Each structure stands twice: as structure tokens, then as C-alpha cells.
Amino acid sequence: MSWAxxxxxxxxxxxxxxxxxxxxxxxxxxxxxxxxxxxxLIPGDPVQTMLGTGGAFVDPAQxxxxxxxxxxxxxxxxxxxxxxxxxxxxxxxxxFQTGEPVTRLIAEAAPASLSLAGAALLLGALIGTAxxxxxxxxxxxVLGSVLAVxxxxxxxxxxxxxxxxxxxxxxxxxxxxxALGGTxxxxxxxxxxxxxxxxxxxxxxxxASGLRAAEHESYVLMARAKGATRARVVWRHMLRNxxxxxxxxxxxxxxxxxxxxxxxxxxxxxxxxGRLIITSLNAHDYPVIQGVAAVLGATMILISLxxxxxxxxxxxxVVSTAVWR
Amino acid sequence: MSPEPLLRxxxxxxxxxxxxxxxxxxxxLDAPAGATVAVLGPSGAGKSTLVVAIAGLLPAGARVGGExxxxxxxxxxxxxxxxxxxxxxxxxxxxxxxxVALNPVLPIGVQVAEALLIHGMAGxxxxxxxxxxxxxxxxxxxxxxxxxxxxxxxxxxxxxRALVACALAAEPRLVLADEPTSAVDAVSQxxxxxxxxxxxxxTGRTLILVTHDIGLAIERADWGVVLDQGxxxxxxxxxxxxxxxxxxxxxxxxxxAPHSRTARLRPRTDPAPSGTAREPAETGQLLRxxxxxxxxxxxxxxxxxxxxxxxxxxxxxRGETLGVVGESGAGKSTLAALALRLVPPTAGRVLFDDAxxxxxxxxxxxxxxxxxxxxxxxxxxALNPQMTAGTAIAEPLRALRLxxxxxxxxxxxxxxxxxxxxxxxxDRRPRELSGGECQRVVLARALVLRPDLLICDExxxxxxxxxxxxVLQLLxxxxxxxxxxxxxxxxxxxxxxxxxxxxxVLRHGRVVEQGVAADVLxxxxxxYTRALVEATPGHRTAPKLPVHxxxxxxx
Numbered sequence: 001m002s003w004a005x006x007x008x009x010x011x012x013x014x015x016x017x018x019x020x021x022x023x024x025x026x027x028x029x030x031x032x033x034x035x036x037x038x039x040x041l042i043p044g045d046p047v048q049t050m051l052g053t054g055g056a057f058v059d060p061a062q063x064x065x066x067x068x069x070x071x072x073x074x075x076x077x078x079x080x081x082x083x084x085x086x087x088x089x090x091x092x093x094x095x096f097q098t099g100e101p102v103t104r105l106i107a108e109a110a111p112a113s114l115s116l117a118g119a120a121l122l123l124g125a126l127i128g129t130a131x132x133x134x135x136x137x138x139x140x141x142v143l144g145s146v147l148a149v150x151x152x153x154x155x156x157x158x159x160x161x162x163x164x165x166x167x168x169x170x171x172x173x174x175x176x177x178x179a180l181g182g183t184x185x186x187x188x189x190x191x192x193x194x195x196x197x198x199x200x201x202x203x204x205x206x207x208a209s210g211l212r213a214a215e216h217e218s219y220v221l222m223a224r225a226k227g228a229t230r231a232r233v234v235w236r237h238m239l240r241n242x243x244x245x246x247x248x249x250x251x252x253x254x255x256x257x258x259x260x261x262x263x264x265x266x267x268x269x270x271x272x273x274g275r276l277i278i279t280s281l282n283a284h285d286y287p288v289i290q291g292v293a294a295v296l297g298a299t300m301i302l303i304s305l306x307x308x309x310x311x312x313x314x315x316x317x318v319v320s321t322a323v324w325r
Numbered sequence: 326m327s328p329e330p331l332l333r334x335x336x337x338x339x340x341x342x343x344x345x346x347x348x349x350x351x352x353x354l355d356a357p358a359g360a361t362v363a364v365l366g367p368s369g370a371g372k373s374t375l376v377v378a379i380a381g382l383l384p385a386g387a388r389v390g391g392e393x394x395x396x397x398x399x400x401x402x403x404x405x406x407x408x409x410x411x412x413x414x415x416x417x418x419x420x421x422x423x424x425v426a427l428n429p430v431l432p433i434g435v436q437v438a439e440a441l442l443i444h445g446m447a448g449x450x451x452x453x454x455x456x457x458x459x460x461x462x463x464x465x466x467x468x469x470x471x472x473x474x475x476x477x478x479x480x481x482x483x484x485x486r487a488l489v490a491c492a493l494a495a496e497p498r499l500v501l502a503d504e505p506t507s508a509v510d511a512v513s514q515x516x517x518x519x520x521x522x523x524x525x526x527x528t529g530r531t532l533i534l535v536t537h538d539i540g541l542a543i544e545r546a547d548w549g550v551v552l553d554q555g556x557x558x559x560x561x562x563x564x565x566x567x568x569x570x571x572x573x574x575x576x577x578x579x580x581x582a583p584h585s586r587t588a589r590l591r592p593r594t595d596p597a598p599s600g601t602a603r604e605p606a607e608t609g610q611l612l613r614x615x616x617x618x619x620x621x622x623x624x625x626x627x628x629x630x631x632x633x634x635x636x637x638x639x640x641x642x643r644g645e646t647l648g649v650v651g652e653s654g655a656g657k658s659t660l661a662a663l664a665l666r667l668v669p670p671t672a673g674r675v676l677f678d679d680a681x682x683x684x685x686x687x688x689x690x691x692x693x694x695x696x697x698x699x700x701x702x703x704x705x706x707a708l709n710p711q712m713t714a715g716t717a718i719a720e721p722l723r724a725l726r727l728x729x730x731x732x733x734x735x736x737x738x739x740x741x742x743x744x745x746x747x748x749x750x751x752d753r754r755p756r757e758l759s760g761g762e763c764q765r766v767v768l769a770r771a772l773v774l775r776p777d778l779l780i781c782d783e784x785x786x787x788x789x790x791x792x793x794x795x796v797l798q799l800l801x802x803x804x805x806x807x808x809x810x811x812x813x814x815x816x817x818x819x820x821x822x823x824x825x826x827x828x829x830v831l832r833h834g835r836v837v838e839q840g841v842a843a844d845v846l847x848x849x850x851x852x853y854t855r856a857l858v859e860a861t862p863g864h865r866t867a868p869k870l871p872v873h874x875x876x877x878x879x880x
Contacts, residue, residue, distance in 0.1 A: 218425040225380055225420070226440040226491065227413030240430045315430055316475040 013312055017305065024301045031297030032087055035290045036080055046096050046284035047072065070096060083290065092291035097283050102291035105276060110295065113265070113272035117257045119188050120195035125250055127154075127196060128203025129239075135204075136211045136234050151208070154201035159260055163194045163267045191268045195260050199253045203246050210242030217241075240314060247314075251307035255300055329397070331531045332356040332379070332499055336391035338555075339371075339378055348374045350555040352391070356499070356548070361525065361532040363542035363563055365578055366552035368760070368789040372535045373421070375552070376501045379533070380418050381408035395499065413440040417497035419521075421504045423484035427476040433460070433487050434472025440494040455494070463490040464520035481653055482513030486520060493524055500525060503535045513652065515860040518545055537789045539575075540582040543567055551575045581790035589842070590798055590823045592805030609679070611778050611810040612641040612664055612697075617673035619659050619834075633659040635834040636673065641778065644804065646811035648825030648842060650818060650857060656834035657814045661780045664812055665697055666690075677778070695725055698771035702783035704763035708755040714766045715741075715751035721774050740773040743806070744799060761792035765799070772803065778810045785820055797823050818861050822846050830854045 047067050051058050067073045071082070086093065092102035128151070135147035170176045170190060177186050211234065214220055223237045258273070265274035273292060280288040334354040340347035349371045356362045364372050377383055379393065381400065393400040395416065400408070412418075417440075420426040427436060437459055438452035447455055453472075460468035463486040476484055485505060492500060505521065506514040522545060525532045536542055542549055542563055549563040553574040559566060570576045619634040634656045641647045649657050662668040663675050666682045675682045677693055685693055698721075701707035708717055718737045722728045728736060741751060744765040755763055764784065771779060784800065785793040801824055804811060815821050821828060825842040830853065838851040849855045 218420055218422060219428040221382060222418070222420055222426045222488070222491070223428070223439070224382055224409075225412055225418035226494075227409050227411070227443045228439070229409065229443075232443065237428050237431075241428070317429060317477050 035293035093287035096285045109276045119192035124196035124199025127200035131204040132207035151201040151204035154197040206246045214238040330355040331358040333394040338390040353557045361546040362548040363546035364535045370552040371555040417492035419502040459490040539578045590801040610640040613676040614639045615674045617670045620671045641810040644808045645826045648821035648828040649814045651831035655831040697778045698776040700781045704767040740769040744769045
């Protein structure tokens with residue numbers, strides 16, 4: 001017995017957005033709290049790092065003055081609530097290292113990382129879909145088994161190795177794209193490709209198994225009974241029905257993509273959030289680390305909202321469901 | 326027989342490598358142009374495989390032998406590309422279950438227009454316009470609205486009509502309809518078949534109608550072909566076939582036809598010893614509904630509240646069956662949910678043994694959960710595929726912590742005996758059981774708790790006629806033995822006639838008529854009940870069939 005009723009879809013979307021934004025506040029507070037706790041738990045002291053190079057004599061008065069200036073002499077709860085209050089106003093403080101506002105540092109680094117992650121996501125979805133669809137359409141056994149292995153390979157190859165191979169081949173051997181620090185589209189290609197492979201693997205596997213299962217659905221038989229070609233059956237009938245789990249998973253890979261950006265940006269010598277995190281962690285630059293964590297958290301919340309909104313366009317059955325108990 | 330049939334099949338065989346036995350072992354069939362040919366037979370006879378084979382949609386790996394001629398073309402010699410160009414264009418299929426045969430994410434109009442686009446018979450806009458005409462002629466009065474909707478927005482009958490429109494888009498010459506109405510209620514069924522007839526007869530179109538209901542075949546078909554275990558056992562003009570059935574399988578089909586099932590079934594077991602038998606008068610009302618209404622208010626401001634049940638009065642006594650009939654959407658399932666305390670009444674009261682269900686808490690609620698049980702329509706879906714039959718039957722005992730391991734085993738055995746499940750089936754999982762066996766497991770699972778009230782929601786509708794007869798007989802036997810009250814919900818009037826003592830007719834959530842089963846169904850007072858009765862297959866023509874005495878079970 002089902003009481004699901006369908007109807008006005010724009011109403012469903014606005015309700016969805018409203019509810020999500022409310023819960024986003026709670027999630028964000030959680031994220032910055034964890035970030036705050038973690039930076040203070042990491043062994044090491046920012047003041048020591050800033051003042052001296054290991055073991056050298058440090059003037060206690062100077063150290064105390066710096067500690068006071070950075071407000072690190074206050075109690076932890078004090079620091080925490082002061083941090084929350086200013087974060088609520090969008091102010092994450094200034095970097096211990098450079099004295100620049102954290103928001104400006106992030107604003108400078110974010111575009112490079114976001115375009116890299118975005119390109120990787122797009123590329124991953126395209127490659128993954130192509131592998132899955134091709135494996136359903138091909139009659140060749142050899143191609144079929146190659147396409148079945150590719151996703152596993154794509155997911156298990158480490159980024160540093162893929163990056164090295166791609167650089168060796170496309171930059172050094174063929175000279176097609178710049179090796180390091182390139183800007184613009186051409187500089188984006190190799191790092192984006194490196195990062196896209198795990199996403200491509202996930203998408204390909206989920207889609208391929210979904211398509212395989214859809215083969216036995218009645219609506220597929222009906223489409224074939226109308227005389228539809230294999231390609232039409234796969235593209236028009238099966239793909240949209242099986243896309244939903246793949247899209248969910250793609251959304252969740254965004255988090256690991258941003259993590260992978262750290263490695264990839266380092267290898268390819270690109271500026272971005274990855275590099276910002278590495279340098280800040282090394283310097284125990286608390287405000288920057290906390291700021292970046294908040295921004296990443298917000299990004300994840302936004303992505304999962306977008307995924308859910310996309311569902312309402314792809315599947316007409318996604319509606320508010322009323323259940324009585 | 327007419328000179329050259331549009332479809333001629335000789336010695337068709339279908340088998341799968343590695344399978345124990347062939348699915349089809351020798352089917353002969355002639356379908357004259359413009360005629361309707363009924364393909365009859367019990368489930369497992371190979372009817373659906375035959376349809377799929379004619380359409381050329383057998384799964385890869387199937388071995389096909391014999392000959393199939395379509396309008397002088399040897400189908401068995403064509404390659405896949407040529408078969409594909411025939412499909413949807415000249416040979417169309419209307420599949421069995423309308424709930425799953427439409428693509429859930431595409432609008433109806435797009436799906437109806439698709440065949441025209443595939444075969445290059447129209448441009449996009451032209452095809453869309455044609456789709457509206459097709460929907461209208463398939464019996465959907467508001468095609469503009471329907472075309473823009475998705476399958477889940479439509480009722481079962483509307484979906485089935487949409488599928489008819491899909492199949493007929495390219496004006497095929499041969500239409501294959503596989504049990505096109507087994508999943509819709511009697512009123513929609515008659516309507517769908519009427520609409521199907523109107524788009525086939527007079528157009529020179531040939532219809533192959535697969536059914537296990539010979540009454541329906543007599544009404545709708547010219548010729549009949551009876552299959553059993555993968556081969557043709559008898560064929561000929563349908564009326565002659567029904568009236569002078571030669572083969573035992575044909576005779577069993579005639580005996581199981583709904584219009585030959587008119588009397589209340591009697592329990593095969595001896596009635597309870599007179600010492601323990603109760604006077605009907607002293608038995609109180611087990612379940613009572615007092616002016617109950619249920620209004621569903623979907624979330625979201627712009628949805629209309631749905632009045633599923635409106636001021637219904639009803640009761641079920643111990644040892645008696647209340648049949649609930651009505652079209653899909655009449656509120657039958659909501660009534661079941663009310664009786665099981667799964668849905669709270671918006672107004673009115675539901676009483677079980679004179680206690681208001683709304684007030685039950687804690688141990689009283691648990692006692693009620695034990696005493697009122699549900700038997701599902703789709704028994705296969707109601708069983709966990711990972712659990713053996715024995716584990717499934719024992720589960721309610723474990724859930725309510727009613728027995729230890731040893732007692733559980735004994736009670737599972739008892740319940741299995743009661744429903745006639747052999748011990749060997751208890752170790753099997755649902756997919757290793759037949760539809761009838763699955764339904765017995767579901768019944769045993771309900772009975773193992775020794776309940777007082779069974780809510781049966783279309784318990785036999787998903788089974789073929791012979792199994793249906795067995796399950797209904799079983800329900801009657803069990804009722805007599807355990808003195809159970811039944812709330813028996815069905816759109817199948819023939820089934821209700823066989824098990825119900827009293828009948829309640831629902832329409833749009835309201836009680837239209839209520840009374841003794843024989844009175845209500847034989848002499849309906851209300852026009853709506855009359856319409857329901859008349860929509861039962863076999864009712865209108867009421868052919869005089871010789872009564873074959875085929876026993877329905879052990880004696």
C-alpha cells in the first residue's frame with residue numbers, strides 16, 4: 001500500500017531547499033567545531049614554529065608577547081567561542097604566517113582548486129558513462145572484458161603514479177601540454193585527468209551494474225517490442241533510470257576529490273587550496289586551517305543539495321511522500 | 326479454415342542450453358487475418374514464451390526450432406535487424422503487467438509516440454499529435470493531460486490503455502496481448518478489453534490474446550489454442566473448443582472459469598465436533614468499524630486531501646467472511662490498513678473485541694498484533710528472498726517471543742500441515758517455490774500465531790485459475806477448522822462469491838451496498854453493484870457450458 005502522491009514539483013523543490021539550508025547551519029557548526037578541536041590536538045605549537053628553528057634560544061618575553069598577540073594565551077573555551085562568533089560574521093581571522101585575512105587567502109586559492117575539481121568531476125562522469133554505455137552496447141567479448149576491468153584499474157591506481165606517467169608521456173615525450181604550473185585550460189588537462197580517474201571508476205561500475213540489471217526490466221522489453229535499436233534502448237530508456245545512484249556517488253566523491261587536490265596540486269605545482277592546506281598545516285596556522293575546513297564543509301553541503309535537486313528533474317517519482325503510522 | 330493465415334506456426338520449440346526441459350516442445354498455431362485467437366493454458370504452459378518468441382524477443386542463448394510464417398515471410402530465417410524492423414511496426418506487443426511495462430521516467434505521450442519515431446513514420450510534432458489521437462481511441466478521454474503525465478500518476482486501467490496506445494501507434498497488423506487485464510479490476514478489465522476490441526475488429530488487425538480465463542476467451546476470441554507443457558494440445562473455434570473439450574487440460578480450464586464458480590465453497594474437512602461448535606448467534610463481533618473515515622493530507626500546500634474512506638460501518642464475526650469489493654481506488658486497502666491499526670481513523674472508531682484500537686498500548690497492542698493477521702496479494706514479494714519457508718513461518722513467533730526453539734519447530738510444522746505444505750518445502754526459498762506454494766507459506770506465517778482475524782488483501786488474484794481455486798478452498802477449510810473471521814478484499818467477484826458470507830461494496834470510499842453475499846451479488850440493489858457484476862468476464866454472454874466434474878482438491 002502506498003500513499004505517495006505526486007504533484008507540484010516547484011513546491012517540492014522550495015521545501016527541499018528550505019529544509020536543507022536549516023540543517024546546513026547545524027552541520028557547518030559541527031564542521032568548524034571539529035576543525036577547531038583537531039588543530040589544537042595536532043602536536044606542535046604555532047608560536048614555536050614562528051619564532052625559531054628547532055632548538056634555538058627563544059626569548060620567553062618575546063614568546064609570551066606573541067602568544068598574547070595571537071590570543072593563544074586565552075583558555076580554549078574562550079578561544080572557541082570567540083572563533084565561533086567571528087566565524088558567524090564570516091570572519092576567520094588573519095593568517096599567523098602572513099597576517100593576511102584568511103578569507104582573502106581562501107578567495108585567492110579557491111578558484112584554481114574549484115576549477116580543477118569541477119573539471120575532474122565532469123571528466124570523471126563523462127569517462128565513466130562512456131565506459132558503462134560502451135560495455136552494454138558492444139558485442140565484442142574482448143572489448144567487454146577490457147571495459148569491465150577499466151573501472152577497477154581507474155579506482156586503484158594511485159594519483160602520484162598516474163600523474164607521473166601522464167607527465168612523462170604527454171609533456172616530456174609529446175610536449176602537448178605544459179608540465180608544471182601551467183595556467184588556463186591546457187594546464188588544467190593533466191591534473192584534471194589524474195583526479196578524474198577514481199570518479200570515472202565509481203561511475204562506470206555503478207552505471208554498468210545498473211544497466212545490466214535494467215536489461216531484465218519490463219519497460220526495456222516493451223521498448224524493444226516497439227522496435228527500438230540497442231543504442232536507443234540504452235540511451236533513452238535505461239540510462240536515466242539507472243543514473244540516480246551514480247549521481248549520488250559522484251556527489252560523495254567531491255569530498256575525496258578535494259582531498260586528492262592536495263596531492264595533485266603539489267605534483268603539478270599548481271596554486272590552490274591543496275597547497276594552502278599543506279603550508280598552513282606545516283606552520284600550525286590555525287585560522288587558515290579552520291577557514292578552509294569551513295569552506296570545504298559548505299561546499300559539500302551545497303553539492304548534496306544540488307544532487308537532490310537534480311533528482312527532482314531526472315525522476316518524476318521523487319516527491320514528498322506522506323506516510324501514516 | 327481461411328486460405329492463408331497471417332501467422333502460421335508449426336512445431337515451434339524453444340529451449341535453453343543447460344535447462345532441464347524445453348519451454349516449448351511443439352506449438353502449432355494459425356491466426357487468420359482479422360481474427361482474434363486466444364492462447365489458453367495453465368501457468369507454466371509456455372504461453373508467455375510463445376508470445377515473446379513470435380515478437381522475436383527471446384533472450385540471447387535461446388534455441389529456437391520449427392517454423393513461423395508471418396504474411397508469407399519466414400520469421401525463423403530473418404536476422405535480428407529484420408526482426409527489429411517488424412517489431413512495433415507490423416508485430417506489436419501489449420505486455421502483461423502495466424505497472425512495470427512503462428518507463429517510469431518518461432512522459433506517457435513520449436512513450437506512445439516512440440514507435441512512430443523509431444520506424445520513421447512521423448516527425449516529432451506529428452508523432453506527438455498522433456499520440457493524442459491514439460490515447461483517445463484507446464479509451465483515455467483527456468489525452469492532453471494523460472500525455473504529459475508519468476506512469477506513476479495513472480491508475481492500473483489507464484496504464485494498460487496507454488500500453489495499448491503504445492502498441493497500436495504504428496498500426497501493426499498483428500497484436501500480441503499477454504494477459505492484458507490480469508492486473509486490473511473487473512470494471513477496468515471490461516473497459517480495456519472493449520477498447521482493445523474496438524481498435525482491432527473491423528481494422529483487419531489480428532489479435533493474439535493470451536489468457537488463462539476461458540470465459541474471457543469465449544467473449545473476446547474467434548479461435549482458441551490450448552497449450553500444455555509447451556505444446557499445442559487442442560485448437561479450434563473457441564465456442565466449439567469450450568463446449569466439447571477433448572483434452573483434460575481444456576476441461577480443467579472450463580471448470581475453473583469464473584462463471585462456473587458461483588456457489589459458496591464448503592469446507593472439505595468435517596466441521597468441528599458438535600461439542601465445541603458455537604452457536605452463531607452467541608458469537609460477538611470480532612471487528613467493528615463505526616462511522617469510520619480516513620482522510621489523507623499529503624504534505625505540501627497545493628495537494629488536495631484524499632478522502633479514502635468515508636463514514637463506513639462494517640463488522641466481522643468469528644467464523645464468517647466479510648467480502649469487500651470495489652474498483653481500484655475505492656478504499657479497499659485503506660480498510661485493511663484500518664483493521665490492522667496501520668492507519669488511524671480520521672473520524673469514527675475501529676473496535677476489536679469491543680476494544681477501541683486507538684487506545685491499545687503495550688501488551689494489549691501486542692496481543693492485538695498476534696490476533697489480527699494479514700495475507701498479502703503478492704505472496705512472492707511478501708516473503709524475504711533470503712529466508713527459507715520454515716524460517717519465514719517461524720518469524721512472527723520469534724518477533725513476538727511466543728515460543729522457544731522446540732515449540733517453534735512444532736508450531737511451524739502444525740501451520741504447514743494446516744495449509745498443506747509438505748515438509749520438504751520448508752527448507753526452500755521463495756524463488757524455489759511455485760506461486761501457490763508461496764501463498765501457502767504466507768498463509769501459514771499468518772496462522773502460526775493462532776490469530777482470530779485474517780485480513781486477506783486479494784489473496785488469490787495473482788494466481789492462475791487452478792491455483793486460485795486451491796487457495797480459496799484452503800481459506801474456507803482453515804476458517805472452518807479454526808473458527809476465524811475473514812475480511813476478504815478482492816476485485817474478483819467470482820472469488821468473493823465463493824468465500825464470502827456477507828459483502829460490502831465500496832465506491833469512492835463510501836459503502837454503496839452491504840448484505841448477505843448471495844443477495845447482493847445475485848440481486849444487486851444498487852446500479853454500481855450491477856455494473857460490477859456485469860463486468861465479470863463471462864457474465865454478459867453467459868454461454869451454456871457443460872459442467873465437467875473436476876474435483877478441486879483431495880477428497
